[in-house]
Amino acid sequence: MAKPMLFTQHALDAVAERQLDPVWVELTVFEPHWQEADPGNPDVIRRFRAIPERGGRYLRVALVETSAEIRILSAFLDRRARPK
Template sequence: MEKPIAYTEHAKVAMSERGLDPEWVEASVRNPQWVEADPDDPEVVRHFRSVPEHGGRYLRVALVETVAEFRILSAFFDRRARPK
């Protein structure tokens, strides 16, 4: 069974305002191209994945992973993101 994905209220609003498809976010969470630690919060990780439907731009998803779920904090297209 796959771990469920939960969205904070901020993430829901950000995704709506930015026109982000939940499928893009889920793909980034479950199959990231790369992962980085958040420099400001050791509990937060950033998952990155290119989105072909959006010109190949990289979607950054900030999340906290627990044993029970992935909790999405925010998501946006990161203009500075480059694969490692």
């Protein structure tokens, strides 16, 4: 069973303002094309996934994962993201 995803207020605002489908966020969290550590905070993970509905641009979801939950910090289409 998947861990629950909890959105910070910032993440909720970002998804709404950027007109991101929450399903895209969920797919990026649970089925990323790749992930990397955030260089500014080792507790934060960045997960990426191409979004065909947005011309194949990559959605970046920043999150903190614990044994009990996945807390979504932010989400946006990253113009500079490239698969590693």
